Amino acid sequence: MRDRISGRQLTALGFVALLSPLVRRFPQQLADRVGRTGWLAVPLAAAPLLLWLAGYRCLLRRGGGDWYALLQRCLGPFFGRLAAALSALWMVFYAGFLLRALAVRQMSTVYPDAGPGVFVLGMALAAAVAACGSLKAIARSAMVLRPLLVTVMLLVLALTLGNVDLGLLLPVTGRDLLPNGLAALRLSNSFAAVFLLAFLLGRTDGPPARRQLLGWGGALLGMGAAATVCCLGMFGPELTAQTGYPFFLLARDVTVLGSVERVEPLVVAASLFSDFILVSALLWMASRLALRLLGRAEAPAKRPALLCAALAAATAFLFPGALEDWRFWSEDLIPVLSAAFTAGVPGIALAVGKLRGRL
Amino acid sequence: MRRCGLLYTIIISMLLSGCGAQRGIYANFRPIEQLRPVETLGYDAGPELTAAVGKTEDTPALTLTARGRSIPDAVDALQARTDRGALFFAHARFVLLGQRAATQGLGALLDYLERDIHMRLDTELFLLDCEAQRAMTAGEADFDLTAAVEAAKRESEAQACGLVLDFRETALALSECGAAPVMLLRCRFPEDGPPELLPDGCGVLRRGVLAGTLERPLAEILGMCLGRAGTLTRTLGSAALLCRGSGTVELERAEARAPAFRLRLEVSAAVDEARDPIVPEELEAALKARLEADAALLVARLGEMDADLLGLRQTLRLGGVAEPEPGWLGRADFAIEAEVTLDRSFDLAQPLELDGGGRDA
Structure with missing residues (x-):
């Protein structure tokens, strides 16, 4: 296969895909679940993240780099294909969820008079174009967008850090460790969707180097922790918990060089890049999985990619419009399903593979 | 394929741009020359909103008042009163709170x-002693x-x-301590001059x-404790x-029912004017x-109002008292x-002689 990417590019894909949801979700949910010491949960989330990484690394080292082939080997031809088909469907469903999530975000922060349609369709079209193309293009986009996203996020955090009231983050006692640990476990399912990128390992020239993974993973958690600290330190735990997107609220107050104000639409727009990368990658993977399932791995992927994008867009419109219902789906149900799927499929594959002596 | 990609890009650019009819995301787009920036917003009971609209190249400054069943309703009513352009609230710097609205x-x-x-979020709040x-x-x-409020x-x-707090600081103080100060402006309406807004x-x-x-003296002590006070004037005798x-x-004393605090003021002073000889130590x-005395009166008043403006709840929390009992502030001891x-x-043993003649031995 000529369309291959490097381990560095795969790491960039994962980083960009995770950065925006991390910064968006962590501050509000940690403030809601834990309170003022919620910032502790972010470094604690390193433990489950490392477990995820170690588990996948172990599985792939045992089974080779091609996830699809691994599923077939572990589960047999029929159940392997079934697992791959379920994975493809889940990717499309999750892409639809991401499309709806970005529409809700845009309507809540910048375009209150708009409906979800224009955002869902616009991003679905953009991701469809990317999914029709090569994986290299998506990965290169991630390499280009990574410094842009990091710069935008760091700029907001740097301009805010000086006004943070550390008293709002303290005190930390031993009793805070358990709720923070539990919150870290719950929030680590935010990482789950990215592990679907393991399906790309059959298209990489080698797995990402451990140093790179740990370095960028650490940077990701660092920025998540900084975002949580800034939000809690500026708004306090109660306001942070009540606000839908406290990070964007930070950006609302930022003044750049004393002259440029109200930059939050730019920050919100920058967060779209993260969704673009992940949705494109998911649609690309789903379409190529579909082709492999049909035994036509070398066929052009344009039609399957467009079909996956259309299905994802249709899925996006099936989610409820009421905010309370949406919050249940986006904050409770989908992350748990995502984690269960991303852990369940490889877990079952590993267990069955071991039992069958295929690993 | 390239043409399709180009077509998709064009379609997406059009969809996500700000052009087009005034619907959906396009409703956000307004030509800049049609924007009428609101600089100061007044809030009265009703709710009734009064907007001080700044002047632009083509339009003069004006003040609009509108009432509604809710604040968004009142904002819509304000918009309807503009004959040209659309009110733009993104650069509103001050919100003036009417007395009755604040008590409600x-x-x-x-x-x-x-x-x-x-x-x-950095819109600053002021309380008026009138509507x-x-x-x-x-x-x-x-x-x-707006210039008067700024002054x-x-x-x-x-x-x-x-004690000029913006919305974020006020909301934070209310959520953390249950109380927040708001700068009070006294309004004077002289018959032959513009209104005066005096802090x-x-x-x-x-x-x-x-x-x-x-x-004022108590508010100044409070401002000192919160690190906001400027240079204060105190008159002692002459x-x-x-x-x-x-x-x-x-x-x-970290106690949930009746904690104890020590309030320390460190003040450096300079003599601005002295009509009589002064003795520095006595001064x-x-x-x-x-x-x-002012500080003691301040903490007593805050205790009566049960208003933790000094952020003592945070101090208690850092001292290990997570949930003080209701009414703790009124029972707290202050040293x-x-x-x-x-x-x-700046000491002068005697005032300067200004009547000439010099000084003879």
Whole structure:
């Protein structure tokens, strides 16, 4: 296969895909679940993240780099294909969820008079174009967008850090460790969707180097922790918990060089890049999985990619419009399903593979 | 394929651009020449909103008032009153709170300021001793209300309590401590001049409702403790002193029912004017006594109002008391110390002789 990417590019894909949801979700949910010491949960989330990484690394080292082939080997031809088909469907469903999530975000922060349609369709079209193309293009986009996203996020955090009231983050006692640990476990399912990128390992020239993974993973958690600290330190735990997107609220107050104000639409727009990368990658993977399932791995992927994008867009419109219902789906149900799927499929594959002596 | 990609790009660019009909995402787009920036917003009970709209190249400044069933309703009514252009709230710098609205509660306003994507979080709040609509419409057409509020703000920060809090700080104080100060402006309406807005003490918001006011000397002590006060003036006998200082509160007894605190004021003072000969030590002692008396009165008033403006709840939490009992502030003990240093370089043993003739041996 000529369309291959490097381990560095795969790491960039994962980083960009995770950065925006991390910064968006962590501050509000940690403030809601834990309170003022919620910032502790972010470094604690390193433990489950490392477990995820170690588990996948172990599985792939045992089974080779091609996830699809691994599923077939572990589960047999029929159940392997079934697992791959379920994975493809889940990717499309999750892409639809991401499309709806970005529409809700845009309507809540910048375009209150708009409906979800224009955002869902616009991003679905953009991701469809990317999914029709090569994986290299998506990965290169991630390499280009990574410094842009990091710069935008760091700029907001740097301009805010000086006004943070550390008293709002303290005190930390031993009793805070358990709720923070539990919150870290719950929030680590935010990482789950990215592990679907393991399906790309059959298209990489080698797995990402451990140093790179740990370095960028650490940077990701660092920025998540900084975002949580800034939000809690500026708004306090109660306001942070009540606000839908406290990070964007930070950006609302930022003044750049004393002259440029109200930059939050730019920050919100920058967060779209993260969704673009992940949705494109998911649609690309789903379409190529579909082709492999049909035994036509070398066929052009344009039609399957467009079909996956259309299905994802249709899925996006099936989610409820009421905010309370949406919050249940986006904050409770989908992350748990995502984690269960991303852990369940490889877990079952590993267990069955071991039992069958295929690993 | 390339043509398709180009076509997709064009379609997406059009969809996501700001052009087009005034619907959906396009409703956000307005030509800049049609924007009429609101600089100051007045909030009265009703709710009734008064907007001081700044002048642009093509339109003069004006003041609009509208009432509605809710704040968004009142905002829509304000928009409907503009004959040209659309009101633009994204650069509103000040919100003036009418007395009656403040006593009825500001929860709806604070919610609106947070939820509305156009309003700024650093919009500063001021309390008036009259209705906002009256203060904002009393001046002539050329009266720049925003400049008057800005001048009052600067005066407060330079020479008074400096308790000018923006929306974020107010909401944070209310959510963390249940109370927040709000700068009080006294309105004077001279018959032959523009209205005057004079900083004078502060209002005390408790759970979003105006619970009372603090007179200027007490507000200045509060400003000192919060690190906001400017250079204050204290008159002791025939001497006027300029004072700058800070205040800290330490927890002495961490108790949920009746904690104890030590309030320390560190003040350096300089003699601004002295009509009679002064004795520095006596002046220092008098200033110390005055400051301690003001501080004692301040904590007593805050205890009566149960308004934790000093952020003592946070101090208690850091001291290990997570949930103090209701009414703890009224039962708290305060030991007050003021350390005053009078700058000797301005001492004059006697006033200057200004009638000529020099001094003979």
